[in-house]
Amino acid sequence: MFQITKKRVLANQIYLMDVKAGRVARSGQPGQFVIVKMDERGERIPLTICDYDREQETVTIVFQAVGASTRRMAELEEGEYFQDFVGPLGQPSELTKESSEALQKKKLLFIAGGVGTAPVYPQVKWLREQGCRADCIIGARNEALIILEEEMKQQAAHVYVATDDGSRGFHGNVTECLKDLMAKGNEYDQIVAIGPLIMMKFVCLLTKELGIPTIVSMNPIMIDGTGMCGACRLTVGGETRFACVDGPEFDGHLVDFDEAMKRQTMYRTEEGRALLQLQDQQSGKEHHESCGCHQ
């Protein structure tokens, strides 16, 4: 059993929890993920690690209550337990394999969309520990859905907020915000984009044109997270890869996003989709949508 030591509501239906999990906290690295199963009948939910405290032996997760299991997870309070919590899974971020000197010479930009801000945070924080301060765009549909802005500001060189409805910061999506930054003379050697598939797709289309290498973090449907089920397969550079063991990060210019988007809808029923549009939440027995985006 894994105790929840802290719970915070970050935005409507978006929750942050610190969970006591010694093994994950001791060996987790930026870019990796965990799988959470709240109780006997719960789904196995993959969530990217948002932060870890090696001394307190806690791991921070952020999730949006959208599916049957995540909605029930959101009802848990501090002091209560997850039945299962396993990780770290997947490969650490490519950036962690570079030397501090190399990183310090790089001009890095992170593009975070919605709940995708959570997995961006540990990378930006880790980079700062290496003496490298990155820029970060945080995008969301509206002001109420912007999360972790203050935390990010403490780690990043610059934080740019973009909202679709203009309720906060730049009026427009993150791709338009990136164009705007480039037009204002900013230059980047590398971009890391994490968020809804549609966002990552359009960021990659632009950065390919601009010739800026771009890493994306994929969070497809999966069960075991260790390479066993093959549900998380995607096409990268024409080859089938498993996000759980080969990823979750890939070269965004090689990922077949259209296929990934179709696969993401595998367990969404027609009724579920209608309800999603109506209420911003799904009903019935469908897969969690871990990225938590609403397109």
Add this chain to the structure above:
Amino acid sequence: MNGMTRIPVREQEPRVRATNFEEVCLGYNQEEAMAEADRCLNCKNPKCVEGCPVNIDIPAFITEIKQGDIKAAYDKISEYSALPAICGRVCPQESQCEARCVRGIKGDAVSIGKLERFAADWAREQDVRPEKTAKSNGKRVAVIGSGPAGLTCAGELAKAGCEVTIFEALHEAGGVLSYGIPEFRLPKKTVVRSEIENVMALGVKIETNCVVGRSVTVEELLEKEGFDAVFIGSGAGLPRFMGIPGENANGVFSANEYLTRSNLMKAFDEAYDTPIHAGTKVAVVGGGNVAMDAARTALRLGAEVHIVYRRSEAELPARAEEVHHAKEEGILFDLLTNPTKILVDENGWVKGMECIRMELGEPDASGRRSPVEIPGSEFVMELDTVIMSLGTSPNPLISSTTEGLETNRRRCLVAKEETGATTKPGVFAGGDAVTGAATVILAMGAGKTAAKGILEYLGV
């Protein structure tokens, strides 16, 4: 009764069981078991024992059943096997112990598997459990994987007095017994859970949710966590795909995924959150036991199911009993047929599968006649679901994170057959991780051999 035919075992009616997940085979009652046991000739030189990968003294336990002392029969089996209720259900007895039975020359072999199952089920129902007897020898062993190899190795080591912890990646112990083999062949809560508890009763600890190679490494287990030896029984969990066009379409699954959703995550039960795409017309590609399991699961979820296999019926690698049960339940067999392409609709979903007819050519290296395509015989099957059951290979997670651990070309760990010793001192391995996908009982045999190797290495 002339003793030539075996006592039939009661089963659920095919038409009834095709719609439920209850166990197909109901097993013998004591009267039936004693009558079947009476058919055993108690040979002086019992061939059946040679056919058993863990060398159970078969005539001895059958003799006890004959005399009505079921507890003694169970105790006898337990000297050799920690998982008799499981083996009695899933061992390929027809090609092992029962294949060597003298009775089988002129009539039916003695139903050894069903008798083993009867004794084990009786013990569970009477709450007879093995007891922890061994005095601690002070040695600590880490066992990776809680499938048949790991459970057997752990049980043997605990019996010898070692302190054993099993590390399991999933949230539930049992490996393939939990995620792979369906409820209707191997009930989880009663049979699997109970036999795992029997291993734990010997003093074995199980830590679930620990992925060795990620949560902790083999080196850390040996150097930081104080284990004197490690046994790797991590199985062969990586699914294979065909590499044909359309394989990433929605509605194409590995058998591993389909079965894990149903067995481990209990998607067939409305009370559980995990969904499954049951399908209305399903093709299962492959002819092994796993293919039969996936097909029969899809059938129970309400689909019309076809087994698509490139060779003929004689070459089906699945157990005869499984094929027989599948046919009885209404699974359709499209033999000498091989998929060439999966057809996808505009939303990314499977709408059909293009196949080609095959004929059998010359025998290949495995001795089986190899299938050859018949030119121009392509045709389309209309389908909404395809389940790929083409075998599995070992997961490289441990080998790639452990220095000094050699693998062969098939990614299998290199281990000595007599001891299970790998190329890294103090590290042993057995089961599918070494052989590639095989059977429960072979993995148990390897676990047992490795336990001996480990005890020798530890000098106890």
